[in-house]
Amino acid sequence: MSDRDPYAYDSKIEGNIIFTQLDTAINWMRSNSLWPMPMGLACCAIELMAAGAARFDIARFGAEVMRFSPRQADVMIVAGTVTYKMALAVKRIYDQMADPKWVIAMGACASSGGMYRSYAVLQGIDHLIPVDVYVSGCPPRPEALLDGLMRLQKKIMGEHSFLEQKKELLASI
Amino acid sequence: MKLSDVADALASRFEAGVSGRVEFRGETTLWLQPEVLRPVCEFCRDELGFNFLLDISSIDNFEHEPRYEVVYELYSLGSGLHLRLKTTATEDEPEVPTVCDLWPTANWHEREVWDMMGIRFARHPDLRRIIMWDGYPYHPLRKDFPLEGKFSDVPDVAFTEPAPLAGGPFVTTPVEGTTEVREPRARRAGDLPPEQTFIAEP
Numbered sequence: 001m002s003d004r005d006p007y008a009y010d011s012k013i014e015g016n017i018i019f020t021q022l023d024t025a026i027n028w029m030r031s032n033s034l035w036p037m038p039m040g041l042a043c044c045a046i047e048l049m050a051a052g053a054a055r056f057d058i059a060r061f062g063a064e065v066m067r068f069s070p071r072q073a074d075v076m077i078v079a080g081t082v083t084y085k086m087a088l089a090v091k092r093i094y095d096q097m098a099d100p101k102w103v104i105a106m107g108a109c110a111s112s113g114g115m116y117r118s119y120a121v122l123q124g125i126d127h128l129i130p131v132d133v134y135v136s137g138c139p140p141r142p143e144a145l146l147d148g149l150m151r152l153q154k155k156i157m158g159e160h161s162f163l164e165q166k167k168e169l170l171a172s173i
Numbered sequence: 174m175k176l177s178d179v180a181d182a183l184a185s186r187f188e189a190g191v192s193g194r195v196e197f198r199g200e201t202t203l204w205l206q207p208e209v210l211r212p213v214c215e216f217c218r219d220e221l222g223f224n225f226l227l228d229i230s231s232i233d234n235f236e237h238e239p240r241y242e243v244v245y246e247l248y249s250l251g252s253g254l255h256l257r258l259k260t261t262a263t264e265d266e267p268e269v270p271t272v273c274d275l276w277p278t279a280n281w282h283e284r285e286v287w288d289m290m291g292i293r294f295a296r297h298p299d300l301r302r303i304i305m306w307d308g309y310p311y312h313p314l315r316k317d318f319p320l321e322g323k324f325s326d327v328p329d330v331a332f333t334e335p336a337p338l339a340g341g342p343f344v345t346t347p348v349e350g351t352t353e354v355r356e357p358r359a360r361r362a363g364d365l366p367p368e369q370t371f372i373a374e375p
Contacts, residue, residue, distance in 0.1 A: 084333045085306055115357060117336045117343050119313050119322025120305075127334075 022162050030074070030100065031156040032062040034149070037073035037097060039090060042080030044107040044139040051142035061149055070096040075152065076129075077145075081109040082122040094129045100161070104148050105131045108138045176201045176254050179221055187213055202257040210260045211270050214245070218275050223247040223256060226276035229283060231290040235316035240264040241292050245272070262292050271297040289314040306331050 036058075038048055051058045058064050067073040070093045082090055094103065105125050108114030111134045113123035125131060132155060135148040163170065180201050184191045190209030195202040205213055217223040227246035234240055239261035247256040262269050271294040272279045283294040284303040291312030294300055301307060308327035311318055319335070320342055326332040341359040348354055 084331045085304075088329065088331055113336065115343065117338055118320060119311075119318070119333060119336070121336070123334075123336050 023160055024157070026161040027157045027159055030161065031153040033065075034061075034063045034075045034102070034152070034156075035065045035067045035073050036063050037070050037076040037093065038066050038068070039076050039078045039093065040080060041078070041082060041086060041090075042107075042109060044079035044110070047139045047142055048077060048079045048106065048145065051145045056142035056146065058146065058149070061146065061153065063149055070094070071098060073097050074100070075102040075104060075132075077104045077106050078110040078125045078131075079106040079139075081114065081116060082125050083120050084122055085120075087122045087125075087128055090125065091128045100165070102132045102152055102156070103129055104133045104135060104145075104152060106135045106145055106148070107140055108136065111136070114138060174221075174252055174254070176256065179217075179254060179256060182221065183213060183216070186216065200255065200257060202259055205258055205260045207260050207262070207269055210258070211272065211275075213258065214247075214272050214275050217247055217256065217258075222249045222251045223254070225250050226272070226278050226282070227255075229272075229279060229286055231286045231292055231314075233290060233314065233316045238263065241267050241290065243269050243286065243292060267291060268293040268295055270295045273297055288312070291315060309333075 038045065040048055050056055052064060052066060063075070070076075074097075076094055076097065078090065094101070103125070105111045109116060109121070110125050111131075113121050115138070117123075122128070133148045133152045135144050137144050140148075176199075180194055180203060183203060184194065187205075187209050190206045190213065191203055192206055193204030195204075203213075225248040227248050228244075229246075230244045232242040232244065234242065241262040241264070243260050243262060245258040245260075247258065248254070249256075260269055267290075269292065271283060273283065273294075280297070280299065281303060283297055284299070284301060286292050287294060287297075287300055288302040288304050289312060302309065305313070306327060308330060310325055311323060313322070321335040321338045322333050324332075324334060339359045341361045341364075343357040344360050345355060345357045
């Protein structure tokens with residue numbers, strides 16, 4: 001071995017190793033396999049279904065695995081009008097989701113109550129649970145939802161996942 | 174059998190019980206005293222062939238007495254006739270007899286009227302709220318209930334808060350124009366629609 005190539009990789013695996021940060025690796029894995037919890041409450045859910053179907057194909061962004069069990073879901077897509085009658089059920093389902101979890105408020109109603117300024121409708125799901133991405137529209141087109149999903153992916157890429165997840169461990173050291 | 178024959182038959186049989194009769198564009202409405210509501214309904218179903226109850230609805234004549242009206246839409250599948258019956262209920266005792274035993278479909282219609290308008294139905298087998306949740310303290314379609322709602326809280330079931338109305342109810346007006354003109358805005362009764370403005374294409 002000469003001095004010129006002192007610390008070369010093992011040539012058999014060279015090219016298959018990537019140096020990165022732990023956060024980046026975790027975030028990359030999380031953001032590209034977001035399993036949605038489809039909280040379909042009104043007509044936005046129809047657009048959500050269209051986003052999942054062949055023409056728009058949410059699978060292109062790794063979010064095709066709709067989980068009707070909150071235990072298995074990463075992102076809740078609140079698609080539709082949240083009535084007060086439904087509000088605590090939505091919160092309960094959100095509470096049942098395992099961390100890390102995110103929320104997309106899809107459409108005007110889930111974001112702000114929309115056209116329902118009335119006694120029966122919660123004026124935005126962010127009164128109850130934290131929302132990461134708001135998607136405007138009434139209802140939003142599937143492209144808008146996909147854009148929201150991509151923005152959520154960008155947001156996840158900027159998170160300090162390791163520090164967040166191991167907060168207790170790091171504090172004990 | 175024609176609709177006028179039906180109305181005549183009811184008027185001659187129940188006399189003073191049928192307190193009014195309105196004909197408008199081929200539709201006949203009979204006003205009934207609350208006491209004869211059940212006998213009239215029974216007669217309509219058994220003798221006149223009105224075997225289908227289309228709907229029960231209610232009206233709040235706020236600040237007038239009797240305050241409430243209950244409206245029954247009867248239909249005869251045999252003859253294709255449509256008859257409307259109306260009866261009244263007072264503000265102090267908003268109660269009318271049930272017709273659940275005559276038309277089972279009345280069960281849920283009457284529950285809806287109770288839920289939204291607060292009119293009780295005597296001898297209804299299961300008079301619970303149907304749209305709002307048990308424990309909600311108001312009847313939201315009454316005229317003295319504000320559009321934005323009121324505070325309420327039933328722990329672990331549901332809560333409500335008044336909605337921000339920003340100066341008026343959000344209403345659309347039947348005008349032509351761009352989306353900016355047509356879209357719902359906070360408007361009060363008598364407000365003029367905003368002037369139509371030209372929006373240049375970007």
